[in-house]
Amino acid sequence: MRHAISRSVIVGVVIVLVLAILGVSLLTGWFGRKVETAPTTAPVTTQTPGTTQTTVTAESPRTPVSTKNVLKVAIGIDLDTVDPHGQTTTVVYNVVRHIYETLLWYDEKGNVIPWLAERWEVSPDGLTYTFYLRKGVRFHDGSELDAYAVKANVDRWIDPTVRVPARAQLGPVKGAEVVDKYTVKIVLKEPFAPFLRALASYLLIASPKVIEKYGNKTITEPVGTGPYKFVSWEKGKKVVLEANEDYWGGKPPIKRIEWVIIPDATTRVAALLAGDVDFAYNLPPTELERIKGDARFQVLTPVSNRVIFIAMLPKGPLADPRVRQALNYAVDKNAIIKNILFGLGVELKAPVPDHFFGFYPMKPYPYDPDKARKLLAEAGYPQGFKVVLLHPTGRYLQDKQVAEAVQAYLSRIGVQVELKTMDWPSFVAEITKPLDQKTYDMVLLGWGPAVADAHFTLYGQFHSGQAPPKGLAAAHYSNPTVDRLLEEAMREVNEGKRRELYRQAIEIIWNDAPWIFLYTQAWFYAGVKNLKGLMVYVDGEQIFFHKAYFG
Amino acid sequence: MEGKVALLDRIREAKRRRLKEQWNVFKSNRLAYLSLFILLFIALIAIIGPLIAPHDPYEFDLSKARSPPSLEHPLGADELGRDILSRILVGARYTFGVSIVSVMVGASIGTLLGLISGYKGGLWDTVIQRVNDVLLAFPTILLAIALVAFLGQGVHSLVIAIAVSSMPVYVRLVRASVLQVASEDYVVAARMLGLSEWRIMVKHILPNVIAPVIVQLSYHMGLAVLVASALGFLGLGVPPPTPEWGAMIGSGRIYLFSSPHIVFFPGLVISVTVIAFNMVGDGLRESLDPRVRALLRRW
Amino acid sequence: MVSSLSTYLFYRFLQAIVTFFGAMILFFFIVRILPGDPARILAGPEASEEDVAKIREALGLNKPIYEQFFIYLTSILRGDLGTSIKYGTPVVNEILARLPYTIALALVAEAIAVIIAIPLGVLAALKPRSMLSYIASLLSILGTSLPVFWVGLMLIFIFAVELRLLPSSGADSPKHIILPALTLAFFLTGNLARMTKAAVLEALSSNHVVTAIAKGLPFSKILVRHVLRVSLIPILTIISLQLGALLGGAIITETVFAWPGIGSLLVDSLFYRDYVLAQGIIMFIVGVFILLNLLTDIAYALVDPRIRDVLWRVR
Numbered sequence A: 001m002r003h004a005i006s007r008s009v010i011v012g013v014v015i016v017l018v019l020a021i022l023g024v025s026l027l028t029g030w031f032g033r034k035v036e037t038a039p040t041t042a043p044v045t046t047q048t049p050g051t052t053q054t055t056v057t058a059e060s061p062r063t064p065v066s067t068k069n070v071l072k073v074a075i076g077i078d079l080d081t082v083d084p085h086g087q088t089t090t091v092v093y094n095v096v097r098h099i100y101e102t103l104l105w106y107d108e109k110g111n112v113i114p115w116l117a118e119r120w121e122v123s124p125d126g127l128t129y130t131f132y133l134r135k136g137v138r139f140h141d142g143s144e145l146d147a148y149a150v151k152a153n154v155d156r157w158i159d160p161t162v163r164v165p166a167r168a169q170l171g172p173v174k175g176a177e178v179v180d181k182y183t184v185k186i187v188l189k190e191p192f193a194p195f196l197r198a199l200a201s202y203l204l205i206a207s208p209k210v211i212e213k214y215g216n217k218t219i220t221e222p223v224g225t226g227p228y229k230f231v232s233w234e235k236g237k238k239v240v241l242e243a244n245e246d247y248w249g250g251k252p253p254i255k256r257i258e259w260v261i262i263p264d265a266t267t268r269v270a271a272l273l274a275g276d277v278d279f280a281y282n283l284p285p286t287e288l289e290r291i292k293g294d295a296r297f298q299v300l301t302p303v304s305n306r307v308i309f310i311a312m313l314p315k316g317p318l319a320d321p322r323v324r325q326a327l328n329y330a331v332d333k334n335a336i337i338k339n340i341l342f343g344l345g346v347e348l349k350a351p352v353p354d355h356f357f358g359f360y361p362m363k364p365y366p367y368d369p370d371k372a373r374k375l376l377a378e379a380g381y382p383q384g385f386k387v388v389l390l391h392p393t394g395r396y397l398q399d400k401q402v403a404e405a406v407q408a409y410l411s412r413i414g415v416q417v418e419l420k421t422m423d424w425p426s427f428v429a430e431i432t433k434p435l436d437q438k439t440y441d442m443v444l445l446g447w448g449p450a451v452a453d454a455h456f457t458l459y460g461q462f463h464s465g466q467a468p469p470k471g472l473a474a475a476h477y478s479n480p481t482v483d484r485l486l487e488e489a490m491r492e493v494n495e496g497k498r499r500e501l502y503r504q505a506i507e508i509i510w511n512d513a514p515w516i517f518l519y520t521q522a523w524f525y526a527g528v529k530n531l532k533g534l535m536v537y538v539d540g541e542q543i544f545f546h547k548a549y550f551g
Numbered sequence B: 001m002e003g004k005v006a007l008l009d010r011i012r013e014a015k016r017r018r019l020k021e022q023w024n025v026f027k028s029n030r031l032a033y034l035s036l037f038i039l040l041f042i043a044l045i046a047i048i049g050p051l052i053a054p055h056d057p058y059e060f061d062l063s064k065a066r067s068p069p070s071l072e073h074p075l076g077a078d079e080l081g082r083d084i085l086s087r088i089l090v091g092a093r094y095t096f097g098v099s100i101v102s103v104m105v106g107a108s109i110g111t112l113l114g115l116i117s118g119y120k121g122g123l124w125d126t127v128i129q130r131v132n133d134v135l136l137a138f139p140t141i142l143l144a145i146a147l148v149a150f151l152g153q154g155v156h157s158l159v160i161a162i163a164v165s166s167m168p169v170y171v172r173l174v175r176a177s178v179l180q181v182a183s184e185d186y187v188v189a190a191r192m193l194g195l196s197e198w199r200i201m202v203k204h205i206l207p208n209v210i211a212p213v214i215v216q217l218s219y220h221m222g223l224a225v226l227v228a229s230a231l232g233f234l235g236l237g238v239p240p241p242t243p244e245w246g247a248m249i250g251s252g253r254i255y256l257f258s259s260p261h262i263v264f265f266p267g268l269v270i271s272v273t274v275i276a277f278n279m280v281g282d283g284l285r286e287s288l289d290p291r292v293r294a295l296l297r298r299w
Numbered sequence C: 001m002v003s004s005l006s007t008y009l010f011y012r013f014l015q016a017i018v019t020f021f022g023a024m025i026l027f028f029f030i031v032r033i034l035p036g037d038p039a040r041i042l043a044g045p046e047a048s049e050e051d052v053a054k055i056r057e058a059l060g061l062n063k064p065i066y067e068q069f070f071i072y073l074t075s076i077l078r079g080d081l082g083t084s085i086k087y088g089t090p091v092v093n094e095i096l097a098r099l100p101y102t103i104a105l106a107l108v109a110e111a112i113a114v115i116i117a118i119p120l121g122v123l124a125a126l127k128p129r130s131m132l133s134y135i136a137s138l139l140s141i142l143g144t145s146l147p148v149f150w151v152g153l154m155l156i157f158i159f160a161v162e163l164r165l166l167p168s169s170g171a172d173s174p175k176h177i178i179l180p181a182l183t184l185a186f187f188l189t190g191n192l193a194r195m196t197k198a199a200v201l202e203a204l205s206s207n208h209v210v211t212a213i214a215k216g217l218p219f220s221k222i223l224v225r226h227v228l229r230v231s232l233i234p235i236l237t238i239i240s241l242q243l244g245a246l247l248g249g250a251i252i253t254e255t256v257f258a259w260p261g262i263g264s265l266l267v268d269s270l271f272y273r274d275y276v277l278a279q280g281i282i283m284f285i286v287g288v289f290i291l292l293n294l295l296t297d298i299a300y301a302l303v304d305p306r307i308r309d310v311l312w313r314v315r
Helices: A002-028 A090-096 A147-158 A195-201 A208-214 A265-274 A285-292 A321-330 A333-339 A369-379 A399-412 A424-431 A454-462 A480-491 A495-512 B002-028 B030-052 B084-120 B122-137 B140-151 B155-182 B185-192 B197-233 B245-255 B261-288 B290-298 C005-033 C038-043 C049-058 C065-077 C091-126 C131-145 C148-162 C174-204 C207-215 C219-249 C251-257 C262-271 C275-303 C305-314
Strands: A070-075 A104-106 A112-114 A117-122 A128-133 A173-180 A183-188 A228-234 A238-243 A256-261 A297-300 A303-312 A345-347 A385-392 A415-422 A442-447 A515-522 A525-528
Touching: A070 A090, A070 A265, A104 A195, A112 A117, A112 A195, A128 A147, A128 A195, A147 A173, A147 A183, A147 A208, A265 A285, A265 C148, A265 C251, A285 A297, A303 A321, A303 A399, A321 A369, A321 A399, A321 A495, A321 A515, A333 A345, A333 A399, A333 A515, A385 A399, A385 A424, A399 A415, A399 A442, A399 B245, A415 A424, A424 C038, A442 A454, A454 A480, A454 A495, A480 A495, B002 B030, B002 B261, B030 B084, B030 B261, B030 C131, B084 B122, B084 B155, B084 B197, B084 B245, B084 B261, B122 B155, B122 C005, B122 C275, B140 B155, B155 B197, B185 B197, B197 B245, B197 B261, B197 C131, B245 B261, B261 C131, B261 C174, C005 C065, C005 C275, C038 C049, C091 C131, C091 C174, C091 C219, C091 C251, C091 C262, C091 C275, C131 C174, C148 C174, C148 C251, C174 C219, C174 C251, C207 C219, C219 C262, C219 C275, C251 C262, C262 C275
Parallel strands: A070 A256, A385 A415, A385 A442
Antiparallel strands: A104 A112, A117 A128, A128 A183, A173 A183, A228 A238, A238 A256, A297 A525, A303 A442, A303 A515, A345 A515
């Protein structure tokens, strides 16, 4: 008995001691668990770069002084990679785009403007683009931006042994040629009309030294020419950037940006309200009114490049265009935008957003359930029918709620919808299956290309060659006229002719109604009122802080 | 002959008295007693819910979305303008039903396995125990996610997921009790009499190990409601627009601060149900354990 | 008859290893059978099929599943937990980077729970039909029936937004641990208090206590020497179970408070079908869980030789 007492006491004490030691050692090793730190190559501080003659770089002659030196921004997902050519996620791109830059960029209205390249020329056959680079631009590690650096980046982009998920988006690039130190040519295999826009969106330029160091492995040291330098990345916690004092476009007013990772949207709201962050991304639309009414904050609700739609597979009753049109009449899109999206959406008048190059407005399908029923009866389904609607959850703003609303509207005209959802990887696996293996009839999807050009949406979604599993054309739409129109438009360099081609394609697609055309999504950002100089990117999904300051 | 009948009578009488004593101890725990009625009430709602609901739980009206409680919608309307009161009334059968069925299934299989494992011992025991350990070590949510990914979304997945994840506890519980009971005299006697193993397990061992199982059952059903609600929250529960309480909380989560009534009322009924299950469990535990019962009788 | 403690321990240890490997095998196959292609996830929806295929090859995912398993097994035995598909860094690094946060949160939350729940449970057991006992029961049950995210968000809004006393999220300083720990403790306390009350009630009604009362020993002495000592075992069991569960189960709390623990890392890795990372984390969690069980069983065996006997005989 006595042994038992002392034994159990000993065991208990040992356990407690072990836990205590563990606890203490962990708590003392608490602060600053930085996983990655800045690259060890010291930046060379030479004179500030000169030449800023013709260019429309939209910089103010005198950079304002910021009353605060540190900007804290709350974002919802952690970075996955800092490799300039391995970017797939918009938010991550937003962060690293402060470190890296592209040859061309966009202004706030969406026009392509010179950036690292001062000017350019296009050959008449549309195959050769010549870029004249800005002189005196240096990377954060001191190396100079020149034609060789650009070539190194292009070579890496087209190198099949390097992991470049967005490779095909830049178009059919053959390679780059150095003409002289500050002149580089990029040659295409075929004409690609949206090339300049693609270049402005995709090809981030990294230091040639880093490219050489990493070869075809993933780059983990971000060294670019941008207004901010990489300091550290504590995975799952935050990314810290520091102002590049020698930035060619002028030193940014804010010294330090901390991108804080807060996965829960409501917690981001709380962080903003509590003053723990100065700016927050992707807030829940339910808080829109409350924050708008709060005098301490400013609200941004830019429209994005992302269209949300329900793609209908051409099988069963949905193979009949009248049925598809009926479903378009049956759903009250404006009510959805108003009540479910809290106004964060713009009704679609074409399969592409209003601000895209190539957009042409069609007459939207009004909410008319009677007409819908009539069309169904005409097509031979007066009693309605059953369908399965697949939708993601948490991927797009209120996606689940929108799917439920659509289900409810369709039930009113006799169409019974069974909702099916899965997590994102399973969802992607499901929608990339060939048509005969698909287990659903309609799918709620969003499509937001990085480039505001109709090609990227129309071709990707309505060209018959892009049907899964080859591509992601969700509706498996197939129309030879449309195919031809889209292929021509892709190669047509004359803007007027391109627009006409897209107009024709849009008309056909709109009337064929392979989608229930819903809306273009808008986003909801908020920040403290005295944060000025924000640049809202043309895709509506990114904010740039290189000219931001606290007033 | 007469003696035998009298003996049987006396046994029956003793059993009745014991049952009455257990009931009295249970009643003396006023919270438990009250909770029992609450559970019965909820069960009633589960049965007649659709009959007394003022609105069709599926009928929506976007113009009324998220409206706060009013005369027309006593508990307010949800994000699609559906009446919350009606949805709660009709949803009772899904939440309550799922939790009861899934836990019963898990408990039954678990008890059976525990009986076999504890009584037969040897290889049976080793195999069952190892598999059980693996199942126990797995986080429930993970198991549920995997199951739903395999079997697809729906009530069946939910029930299986909860059943499978609740089973290991019963295996352990029953096995421990069986080990204690198996060495008792009456069991040894039964074996010597040559009774079949099954008979011994069911007629002699089972009644004596069932008490902790019943107690655990009641806690577990409360837990099952929460798991179903967590899964509904993750989008893995019953498919919309089914008004399952957990799914209602999951859908209503983002409206937590702007239109709290959407989450509050289903959350309230879930809490009350879980509390009631747990209180009853506490009461059962006190009344079924003879030593504790004796203690409470005196106090 | 039973030879020694050491035989029991040895056997128990073997069991633990078997269970561990069983869990590992189970998980390996389950996760890979789930629909979804990590190469495609990594590449993003816009990537071409060829690029996806290249990624798949680089990750060794196009080999038959048995071959993948064999490779995995051999690397485990070498102590290498593999390389994360998503991050490209060793799994061990990813886990170790976030582990301290999880452990710290678990310990603090459990400590709060213990400090509140045990006295509460003991008092409730000593006066089972009193108002105090009912209130204690009700409060403790409240812990298990409120949704986690609700409690967490409410705490954030009250203490961080309205009162500005504490930070709303993140893990930069000791102050940051308070709210998430409180949120978790809310749930732990309920369970622990209830179990404590039950254990103490049972101890009170056990033979030695009844004898001790009959013998006329002073009650406080009975309480400490007999009652508490006996109920210590089940209470310790619960605590170790709770700690084990906290390792991987604080996912919602971690998400709401942006607490960089391994629970949310696990969910993320599943989301990206990062098999290797997910497997590594699960193995860790399961491993610790099994270890905790083992320790508790050892404690049991040390204290009560009869249990050892029974278990040995049945084998």
